[in-house]
Amino acid sequence: MNTALIVIDVQESFRRRPNWAAVSNPEIVPQVNRLVEAARANGDLVVWVLHSEPGSGTVFDPELGFVHPIEGLEPAAGEPVVTKTSHNAFTTTNLQQLLTVHGVRELVICGIRTEQCCETTTRVGSDLGYQTVFVTDATATHPIEHWDAPAGRSLDEILADPRTLSTDQIIARTEYALAGRFARIATVKELTGS
Template sequence: MVQHSYANPAVLVIDMQVGLFHGGRVIHAAEQVLDNVRRVLVKAHAASVPVFAVRHTGPQGSPIEAGSANWQFMPELGIDLEGDTVFEKTRPSCFAGTDLLQQLRAKGIQELIICGLKTQYCIDSNCRAASELGFKVILVEDAHSCNDTELLPASTIIAHHNATLNGLFASLIKTEDLRF
C-alpha cells in the first residue's frame, strides 16, 4: 500500500453529471468508476476533507444546460449540496472563469485529489492547470474515465493519460490506497 501524508488536501470531482455519464457514448468501466469516485467522496467526507464538485454547464438549449436533468450530479455519488463546494464551469479548466483558485487559496489548500470525467479533456486540463498553479496534484488513476473515440479505445486513452500526467503534473494513486 502506498502511504501518503497530505498537506491541506481537497478533493476535486469533475463533471460527474447524469448527461455526461449516461448521455451519448458509453463511459469505459462506468460502474467501477462511479463506485470509485463515490468511495473517494466517502473517505473525504469521513475525514472532513473539503470537496469541490464542479459541473460543466452548456449553453441554453444544450443537453447539459443549467438546471436540466442531465446537468445534475450523479445521485449515487452522495455529493453534499450544502456542505461541499459546488460550482459550475463552461470550459475544460475548473480555474477558467471561476473563483476556484481564490477559494482554494482562502482555505490554504496545497494538494488536490482529482477524479471524474472525461480523461482527455477536463481531467487532463485540470491536472496540468493545478500543477502549474503550484498545487500538488494527486490523480486517482482508477476514478476517472471517458468513452472510446474513433481513433482510440477509452482504456488506451486512460492508460496514456495516467502515464503522461504521472510525475510531471501529478502523482497517481488507486482508490483503495487513498487515505486521509
C-alpha cells in the same frame, strides 16, 4: 498539508449521450463515493464541479435539467458546487479562490472525462503550484474518433474504426503524460485503504 478532493463532471449529462454505452468505468459512482467518504473522514474539502453549456441545446444545457451529479452522488451541506464552462475547473470558476481560502495545497482529482476535463484541471492545478494526485480508477472516458472521421457516425461505426482510440489507450496516454510531470498517479484503494 490541506487537501481538496475535486470531483469533476460526474453528472447526468454524460449518461444521456449515446457513447455512455462504451464508457470506460460504468462503476465510477461507487469509486467516487469511496474518495468522498475518505475525504470527509479526513476533514478534507470536497469540491463538486459541473460542466455547463448554457443555450447550447445539448445535454450540458442547464435548461434541459441534466447538469447535476449522477444519482448516488450527493454534495453535503457546505461543500462547494462550482459550474464551469471551460475544460478545466479553474478558468471560468472561483475554484482557486475557494482553495486559497481553505489553505489547500494538494488536489486529488477524479471525474469525467479522463483525458479532457480531469487531465486539463490536473495540468492547470500543477502549474498553479498545487501538489496533484490523479486517481485514474475514479475517472471515466469514452472512445475517441479520429479527428478527420466523418461526422454523425453511430457508436458501432466509431468502435469498428481502427483509428478510434480505445478507452484503454486514452487512459494509458493520460497516465504517461501526467505521471512525474503534473501529478502522482494513485488508485482509490491506495488513497482510502479499502
